[in-house]
Amino acid sequence: MTRKVRLSACCMNQWSLDFAGNLERILQSIRKAKEAGSRLRLGSELEICGYGCADHLLEPDTTTHSWEVVAEILQRSKDDLSDIIIVVGMPVFYKNTAYNCLIALLNGKIELIRPKMAMCDDDNYRESRWFVSWRKQRTLEQFLLPDVITDVNKQRFCPIGDGVIQMGDGVTVGFEICEELWTAKGSYLDMSLSGVDIILNASGSHHVLRKSNKRLNRLILGATEKNGGIYLFSNQRGCDGDRLYYDGSATIAQNGSIYAQGAQFELAETEVISATLDVERVDSYRNRIRSSRVESTRSESYPYVQIDFRVCLDELEALKTPLTEPLTITMPTVEEEIASGPPAWMWDYLRRSKQSGFFLPLSGGRDSAAVACMVSCMCRMVINALHSGDKQAYHDVNYLFGNSLDDAAIKRLTHDQLCGHILFTCYLGTQNSSKETKERAGALATQIGASHSSVLIDTAVSAVIKIFEIATGGRLPRFRVEGGEGRENLALQNIQARLRMVISYLFAQLSLWAKGRPGGLLVLGTANVDECLRGYLTKYDCSSADINPIGGICKGDLNGFLQYCLSKFGLDSLTGILDAPPTAELEPLQDGQLVQTDEADMGMTYEELGVFGRLRLPGSCGPYSMFIALLDKWGHKHSPHEIAAKVKHFFRCYAINRHKATVLTPAYHAEHYSPDDHRHDHRPFLYNVDWPWQFKRIDRTLELLEKSGLCTNATQS
Numbered sequence: 072m073t074r075k076v077r078l079s080a081c082c083m084n085q086w087s088l089d090f091a092g093n094l095e096r097i098l099q100s101i102r103k104a105k106e107a108g109s110r111l112r113l114g115s116e117l118e119i120c121g122y123g124c125a126d127h128l129l130e131p132d133t134t135t136h137s138w139e140v141v142a143e144i145l146q147r148s149k150d151d152l153s154d155i156i157i158v159v160g161m162p163v164f165y166k167n168t169a170y171n172c173l174i175a176l177l178n179g180k181i182e183l184i185r186p187k188m189a190m191c192d193d194d195n196y197r198e199s200r201w202f203v204s205w206r207k208q209r210t211l212e213q214f215l216l217p218d219v220i221t222d223v224n225k226q227r228f229c230p231i232g233d234g235v236i237q238m239g240d241g242v243t244v245g246f247e248i249c250e251e252l253w254t255a256k257g258s259y260l261d262m263s264l265s266g267v268d269i270i271l272n273a274s275g276s277h278h279v280l281r282k283s284n285k286r287l288n289r290l291i292l293g294a295t296e297k298n299g300g301i302y303l304f305s306n307q308r309g310c311d312g313d314r315l316y317y318d319g320s321a322t323i324a325q326n327g328s329i330y331a332q333g334a335q336f337e338l339a340e341t342e343v344i345s346a347t348l349d350v351e352r353v354d355s356y357r358n359r360i361r362s363s364r365v366e367s368t369r370s371e372s373y374p375y376v377q378i379d380f381r382v383c384l385d386e387l388e389a390l391k392t393p394l395t396e397p398l399t400i401t402m403p404t405v406e407e408e409i410a411s412g413p414p415a416w417m418w419d420y421l422r423r424s425k426q427s428g429f430f431l432p433l434s435g436g437r438d439s440a441a442v443a444c445m446v447s448c449m450c451r452m453v454i455n456a457l458h459s460g461d462k463q464a465y466h467d468v469n470y471l472f473g474n475s476l477d478d479a480a481i482k483r484l485t486h487d488q489l490c491g492h493i494l495f496t497c498y499l500g501t502q503n504s505s506k507e508t509k510e511r512a513g514a515l516a517t518q519i520g521a522s523h524s525s526v527l528i529d530t531a532v533s534a535v536i537k538i539f540e541i542a543t544g545g546r547l548p549r550f551r552v553e554g555g556e557g558r559e560n561l562a563l564q565n566i567q568a569r570l571r572m573v574i575s576y577l578f579a580q581l582s583l584w585a586k587g588r589p590g591g592l593l594v595l596g597t598a599n600v601d602e603c604l605r606g607y608l609t610k611y612d613c614s615s616a617d618i619n620p621i622g623g624i625c626k627g628d629l630n631g632f633l634q635y636c637l638s639k640f641g642l643d644s645l646t647g648i649l650d651a652p653p654t655a656e657l658e659p660l661q662d663g664q665l666v667q668t669d670e671a672d673m674g675m676t677y678e679e680l681g682v683f684g685r686l687r688l689p690g691s692c693g694p695y696s697m698f699i700a701l702l703d704k705w706g707h708k709h710s711p712h713e714i715a716a717k718v719k720h721f722f723r724c725y726a727i728n729r730h731k732a733t734v735l736t737p738a739y740h741a742e743h744y745s746p747d748d749h750r751h752d753h754r755p756f757l758y759n760v761d762w763p764w765q766f767k768r769i770d771r772t773l774e775l776l777e778k779s780g781l782c783t784n785a786t787q788s
């Protein structure tokens with residue numbers, strides 16, 4: 072005997088507080104699930120208001136409008152969207168307290184409100200600021216529904232709490248909300264042991280490089296392999312108004328195998344995946360794990376909400392519907408993640424901000440090259456979406472062309488042409504710039520099809536210096552190579568860098584005007600996560616842009632991404648960029664030689680910076696514990712004194728420059744060690760940069776090592 076069920080999980084590109092758009096996407100996903108023959112459709116966490124509402128979740132309006140949206144869905148569930156269990160996510164107030172909830176409804180009735188039982192407060196997450204977790208395990212209470220719901224269906228009450236739905240055919244459906252899968256004792260454990268057949272997880276899970284592997288292979292598959300059962304994972308996808316990119320990857324799994332998998336990075340506004348599975352196989356799989364059957368007999372039952380609805384296909388339908396075959400999934404490489412996540416985020420930002428394109432100061436170095444390549448990747452994604460018939464992409468692209476394109480023109484559009492239309496790059500040279508970087512910038516822009524220009528900004532630099540000279544009665548600062556001191560040398564560098572920012576904003580505002588086109592451009596920032604951490608950037612220079620797609624990515628991963636673009640898309644102009652040593656080109660050449668390279672300037676290599684960054688976060692190391700950790704890690708190549716000097720140098724630079732993190736351009740969040748001060752890494756920005764107590768503690772350990780003969784000579788490799 073089989074008990075076949077057909078189920079759907081969704082990914083939707085929700086937008087915080089866009090209730091109309093969110094409702095439309097939810098309705099579309101329910102329609103798609105119905106068309107796929109499903110009898111259950113799972114949406115994502117807080118999908119009605121959008122996961123990223125943040126402090127708007129404290130406003131009663133957010134809950135009020137969410138109920139209004141539910142009322143619309145409820146109405147439709149009596150009509151064209153009937154006979155499918157619809158599970159949606161929204162905030163719910165109960166006894167003066169806000170809960171992050173899932174609502175299960177069917178044929179005009181709210182069947183259950185299931186509040187989240189474990190808040191997520193790691194990294195960017197701040198759920199406890201807005202919600203409380205539901206503590207009453209296996210308990211249901213009565214919830215008085217708001218009038219807007221009662222007006223639709225005359226229903227006054229529905230159950231709220233940690234309950235499970237039991238269908239008319241005996242199939243049981245339990246609920247988890249995102250973090251409940253990640254906690255040590257995931258909710259699925261108790262539910263699986265107590266015999267729940269299908270577990271639904273609605274998530275608001277954002278992208279971090281290398282994270283999806285853990286989510287899918289270790290958590291989702293780990294949970295169902297160990298405990299058996301059918302598991303549906305739905306997630307938001309896209310930029311819903313913040314630095315985060317929710318990375319979809321809807322999944323349907325059973326007993327440790329995947330049966331349906333949605334895309335991680337896609338531009339489509341709704342995606343629905345469906346699978347036909349046999350509930351009977353849950354019984355047989357679990358029953359064979361004999362030890363867990365003993366645990367199962369001990370487990371307490373959940374309160375059931377009984378629904379007179381059959382989720383299993385009837386006999387004839389079941390005979391006609393083959394079971395879905397399991398899939399083999401290959402996880403994307405880091406380079407592929409970089410080539411998709413930030414570009415998809417930029418596209419959402421561009422179309423939702425209703426701006427007309429991007430302005431990028433292109434230096435011929437690696438960072439701005441990486442950003443240019445990301446825009447090119449974005450254009451490829453958009454063209455793919457267009458060519459696959461995506462109506463939203465059609466609408467958004469046509470908007471960028473002033474709604475002037477007909478179907479045939481849209482079909483002919485290439486990614487290079489799109490790039491030429493929306494990406495404006497400019498080489499902003501000074502007397503310290505080299506011919507080589509100028510040529511590299513031009514060659515890359517040409518290869519990706521960007522609209523490129525090259526200007527000299529020396530007149531502006533000299534004019535500003537002249538103002539200073541007049542104001543100070545003739546004091547003219549000089550570069551170090553000309554005999555100037557450190558302050559003069561830095562000021563002369565910073566004026567070039569800052570003027571690039573001013574000129575970039577001017578070009579962003581007026582480049583389209585100059586071409587007789589409407590609109591303005593978003594300025595793209597290009598500071599990577601390592602530079603931000605070390606503070607190796609000028610405050611309010613080109614790092615002060617509108618958005619920065621690489622502010623959460625380290626130099627090492629960016630190098631890998633450039634290599635990937637070189638081989639995957641044949642962008643051979645990247646060869647010269649990759650071969651050249653990273654340099655700011657802010658100081659004059661000395662005897663025709665480059666005096667300034669990033670690594671020499673910083674006093675550390677990008678590789679070392681990556682290690683410091685990860686030890687600081689998520690490693691939670693202060694100076695002393697970082698020193699101890701590095702004695703083990705680097706002991707084979709550096710003496711303890713050298714390691715101590717490196718750690719002290721890093722922390723001194725970090726402390727001197729931390730104030731720059733308070734004004735960092737909003738950047739795509741991609742790393743656990745991001746120094747973003749606004750949402751992720753909350754720290755003071757006024758430090759005692761000498762760290763007297765901490766550094767003395769390091770010195771005491773050095774003394775101990777010396778006395779024990781463990782601190783002999785430096786063995787730098």
Ligand SMILES: Nc1ncnc2c1ncn2[C@@H]1O[C@H](COP(=O)(O)OP(=O)(O)OC[C@H]2O[C@@H]([n+]3cccc(C(=O)O)c3)[C@H](O)[C@@H]2O)[C@@H](O)[C@H]1O
Nearest residue numbers: 561564565568606607608609610612655672727730756757
């Ligand atoms: N604790 C604190 N809280 C608030 N502000 C603080 C502060 N400490 C210093 N300041 C202020 O910060 C300012 C100094 O910072 P800032 O003006 O950024 O200048 P600063 O950090 O001194 O110099 C910029 C550094 O970035 C390097 N760099 C490298 C590569 C490229 C680029 C580039 O931009 O293209 C730059 C450049 O070589 C130099 O080492 C001063 O106004 C100072 O008073």
Ligand SMILES: Nc1ncnc2c1ncn2[C@@H]1O[C@H](COP(=O)(O)OP(=O)(O)OP(=O)(O)O)[C@@H](O)[C@H]1O
Nearest residue numbers: 432433434436437438439497498499500597613655
């Ligand atoms: N000559 C230039 N023309 C245009 N933009 C420039 C120029 N020099 C610097 N910039 C802009 O300022 C940013 C920071 O400059 P910096 O010299 O620190 O480069 P970087 O961080 O090493 O990046 P890149 O590798 O792109 O040079 C660059 O990424 C670029 O956007």
Ligand SMILES: NC(=O)CC[C@H](N)C(=O)O
Nearest residue numbers: 191249250253275276277
């Ligand atoms: N919304 C959540 O509960 C997020 C949970 C989880 N830690 C994640 O990163 O995906």
